[in-house]
Amino acid sequence: MSIHTASSDLRAFAKKPLNRRSFLGFVGAGAAAATLAGCSTGTASSSGGVFTAADIAGVIPNYYPVDYAVPDIVSVAGSTAGFLTLPATLRKSVEKIPGSGGSYTALSPAWWTIPSANNSYFKAVNKELGTDVKFQVSDGNTYGEKIQAVLASPNNVPDMVVIPSWNLPPKFDQAVGSLFADLSPFLAGDKVKDYPNLANIPTDAWKYSVFQGKLYGLPYPGEVIQNAFFYRKDIFDELGLELPTDADSFIDILADATDPSKNRWGSDDLWNAGQIMFGVPDKWTEIDGKLVHKFETEQFRAALDWLTRLYKSGAVHPDAMAGNDQQANSRYEAGNTLVKSDGVGGWAESLARVLPSNPSYNTQAMDYFAADGGDPVLYKGSPASIFSFINKKADEAAIKEMLAVANFAAAPFGTAEYQLLNSGVKGTHYDLDANGAPVLNEKGQAEVTSTYSFLVHPPVVQAHVEYPQFVTDYCNWSARMSAFATDPVLYGVQIQEPAKFGSLGTPFDDLKADVANGRKDLSALDGAIKTWKSKGGDELRKFYQKYLDA
C-alpha cells in the first residue's frame, strides 16, 4: 500500500498514548497516573441528572466477607494482605457447576502476547464453569479505540465487555444505559447472597461501579496506595547512601549518587510519586467549601518547582528527561538509575525479570514522607481499576448465568478456583516449587493470561508466594502507608465528565516537560492556570460542585 495508507495506519496505531500521560504501565499506575495527570479518562457529557450518595447506596450489594485462607500478613487500615505460603488444601468456593451450558463472547484487553483461542487453559476453565466463554482478546494499547468503535456499533457488542477505567469512552453515560444491563436487580442489598464471592468484594469497589445512579459494572478492586518511589536497596547499601527524609535532601542524595562516567544517574522521572510527596490531590481538593483543582494548588506548584530543581541538579537520567518512559524499567534494572516512580504492580514483575541473572537485586518501595519531612498526605487510589459490563440484550437467565461465571471468577485466594484461573492445571501449566509455590511452565506462560480475571476480581492480596520476602516487604510497606491514607474529594464516586473538558490537562503535561527541562520558567504556570480557567476549568468546577452539594 502506498505511503499514505501506511502513515494513516501509523497514525491510528500511535493513537495509543505512548507516554505516561495515559496508561502504558501498570494497572495501579495506569489508573492513578491518569487521574494524577488530571486529564479526564475519556468520559462523557452529563445527560442524566446528578445522583446522590443515597442513590448509590441503594443499588450496591451488601458486604459479606468470606475466608478461605488466613493471610500471614493481615490488612491494616485497608492495606493489602499478604500470604507467604500457599494453603495446604485449596477449598472449593463454588460447590456446583455454575453454568448451564450457555455460550458467551467476552471482549478483553491484553498488554502481553495474545493467547491462542481455545487452548487447554480455556478448555479447562470452561469445563469447570459449565459454560463456553469465548474471549476476544484485543491489544491493550489500542483498546481505547477498539472500545469506542465497538460500542458505537451495538450489533457488535459482545455478551460481556471489559473496560479499564482509563478506557471508558467519552459520553459513556449515554452508552452505559443503552448498551449494558442494569445489575442492581440481581445484586443490590442482600440479593448478592446468591453470589457469595461477589459479596466478598469491598463496598467501595461496588460504589465506584455505579454509573448514573445504577449498578452496571463488575469491579476489579484497586489497592489503597498505588504508586511508590522504588529504590535499589542493593546499590544504596553498596554506596552507603541514606534514605531521604524530605524533598530537598532527596535531591542532594540523588545528585551525590550520580556518576555519568559509571553510567549511573540518581533517578528516573519522579513526577508521579513526586506529586504524591507534596500532597497534590488527584483532581480536586476542598478549601473553605470551594473546589480547588490540583493545577491551582500550592502543592502542585511546589512539586513542579522541586522537579525542576531535581532535573537541574543533573541527577535525572538524560533519556528520562527526554521523555522516554518505556525503558524506565530497563534503566532501573540495569542500575543506570537508582530511584524510579512506578505503580506498585511492577514490583513483583521486576523481581521475576531480574533475579535470575542478578540474585543480589533488591528493589524496595520507599516510605513516603511529606516534602517538609513530616507525615505524608496519601490520597487513596481508585477503588476499582477495571470493570466489565453485561450486554443489555441478554435475557434474565443469561444474565444470571454470566453472574454465576463472575462469581467463579471472583473466588478469592486460597480457593481451587483462584488457583485454576491464575495458574491453570497442575502438571499441564504449572508445577509446585520447593516452597509449594506454583511456577508456570512454558505452556502455562503461553496460555494462562488474565482473561477471566478481568471480568471481576476478588479483593487484591499479595500472593507471590514464590517471593516470600517480597510479600513481607510489600505488605508491611502497604500497612505503614495506609495509616496515612485519606479520602480525596468525591472519593469513589463514578462521574463522567463531558468530553470537551478532556484535553484541559494536556497543556500541563507539556508545561511540566518544558519547565522541568528549563525551556520555560515556573512562572509560566500562572498563565497556564489562567488559560485553564477560561477554557473550561471554571465550568468544570461548577460541574463537579453539583455532585459535592448533592
Added chain:
Amino acid sequence: MTVVDERRPTPGAPPADPAIQKNATERKRRKRRALFRRDRTLLLMVLPALVLTALFAYVPIVGNAIAFQDYSPYVGMFENPWVGFANFERVLADEAFWSAVRNTLTITAFQLVFFFPVPIMMAILLQGLLSPRIRSLFQSIVYLPHFLSWVIVISIFQQILGGAGLLNQFLRDNGIEAVNLMTQPDTFLILVTSQALWKDAGWGIIVFLAALSAIDPSLYEAAAMDGAGRRKRMWHITLPALRPIIILLLILRLGDSLTVGFEQLLLQRDAVGAGAAEVLDTFVYYSGIQNGDWSYAAAAGLIKGVISVLLVLGANKLAHLFGEAGVYQKS
C-alpha cells in the same frame, strides 16, 4: 509515422451533417459521445477502482459531517445536534493550532529541500556504479530501516545520540562536556530530518531506480559519441527523463505535507517540548482523538484537507506553467 488526431472522430463514424455543423453544442455532444464510445473499455477498466473508492473512501468521508455536530457515537449519525461552525471556531481559535501549523509547514519546507532530493541523488549515484554485485548489495541494505517502527528508530538514535548514549560516553571519556542532541529544540529540525533520512531515504530510491531503468541507454551512447561528458549527460538526459516522476511525487508530497511525521514527533514531543515538536496531527491527537472528541478531530481534519487540496491544485497549476503534466491536466 501516423498521428492520431484526437479531435477527429474515429474512422467509421458518420461524417458531420452540414445542417448540424451549424449547431455548435450539438457537435460537442456528438464528440463527447464518440469519445465515450471510443474510451468505453478504458472506463470499464477504471470502474473497479472507482467502486472501491466510492465505497471505502467516500462513504466514511461523509462521516466527516460530524465536524458540524456535537457528535456522540451512541446516537444515530443524523440525530446529533448540529452546531454549525462551532467546532471549526474552536480549532481556529486555539493558539496551539497555529503553532502546530507553523511547525508543520517549517518541517515540511525543510524536508522538501533536505530530504526530497536525497533519494534521487542516491539513485543516480547508485546507477553509475559498475559492479552489479555491489549495487544489489547496497540496495538490499539501505531500504531495511523503512521497516523498523519509529519506536525502534528513536530508541536507536537515543542510544547513540542521547544524553547517556555512545556519543556522549565517548565525549565524557575524553573530557568534553556531554551534549544531549535529542533534547535541543533549536536543532530539532535537523534531528527530525536526519531521522527521516536514515529511515526512509533508502526506501525512496526504489521508485527512482525504476524510473532510471526506463531511460534508453542508446540516448547516453549517442550523447557520449557526440562528446558529452558525464555531467552533461546527467543534466541533459537523466534529469529531464526523471522530471515527470519527480514533479508528480513532489506535488503528491506537497499534498501530504500537512501530515508530516506523526509517530516520530509524538515520541519526541516531551524531549524537545510541544513548542518545537507539535504538528497538526499530534495537535489533533491530543486535542481531539485522545479524548474521543471526534467532532473536533473531524473539524481539524477538514481544515487540513481543504488546505491540502488547495496546495496540490496550486502546485499542479504551477507545474503546468512550466510545461509539465503534473498530476493531471486538461488534455
Added chain:
Amino acid sequence: MSITTRPIDSSHPRTSKVVRPAWEEPRAPLEAGARAIVLFVMAALIVVPLYIVVLTSFSSQATITAAGGMVIVPGELTFSAYEQILSGGVVTRAVMVSVGITAVGTLISLVVSVMAAYGLSRPGSFAHRPILFFLLITMFFGAGMIPSYLLVSNLGLINSYWSLILPSCISVFNIFLMRGFFMGIDQSILDSARIDGAGDWRILSKMVLPMSKSVITVIGLFYGVGYWNAFFNATLYINDSEKLPLQVILRSYVLQGVSVPGQVAVGSGEVATLAVQMAVVIIALVPVLIVYPFLQKHISSGVMIGAVKG
C-alpha cells in the same frame, strides 16, 4: 513499422564481471573514490544500528543488563528470545495469515490499480479529469475510525479476512504513480496499435504490461509492504485471535507487560525483555529480506522500446 526491443538487465546478479559500456569513459579515480566513500558511509550508517539490533536480539539478559540497554560489544549469546517467540505456534499461524492476506491483497490491488492506471493514461480520454479529481480528493480527507468501523460492520465483514483487504485495497498514490509511468510510454506506439485495430485489453496485456515490469514490481512491492505491515485494521475488525496477522501478534511482544495485582504466577504475561523486543523486530524483517532480492532485478530492468523506425 518495426519496433526494436532490447532487454536491459543492468543488475543481473550472474554477471560477476564488471562490464562497462563501450561508450562510457572510465571514471576519474578521485571521483570514483569520492563516490565509493559516500556510498560506504551511507551503508555503514545503516548497517551499524541494524547490527546492534540483531546483536541485542541474540544476547542474554545478563549481557543486556550489563550493557544497560542495547548491546554493542558481543557478550553471551543465546537463542532464547527467538525460542520464546516462535514456540507455541501462535507466530507460525500468524505468519500464514499474513502471507495469505498479503498475497491475495497484493494481487487484487495490482490488478485493479493497473487497470485503473492504464484506463486513465490515455491523454484526453473521456472524463479523465473528473475521475482523477475524484480519486485525488480521497488522499486528503481521512475517514474517521468509527464511520469506517460502521461501514465494515454493515457490510458484514467484521471478523472476516476481507476486512483486511477490501477497505485498503486502493491506494490512490500508487495509481497516480503507475499512471505517471504509463504515460511515459511513447503514446505513438500505442496509437499505431489502436489504428491497427487492437483493443485496449490487448494493448494493456500485450504491450504495456511487458514494458512495465519495473513499475509493476515497485507498486506491487508498495502494496505488499502495506498489507504486510498493517495491523491497526486487524486490531479493530478481527475478534478471533486465530485470524490475527503477524504484526498484531509481534507487537504484543513489544509492549511492556501490565502486571495485575494479586496474580500468583508472575510468568503470565511474559514481560518482553529487550532481547525479545529486538527479536520481534528481526522476525518481522525476515520475510521482507527473503522476498526483496527477487524483486530487485525486476525493478532495475526495463524492457526498452528503441527508436521507432519507419
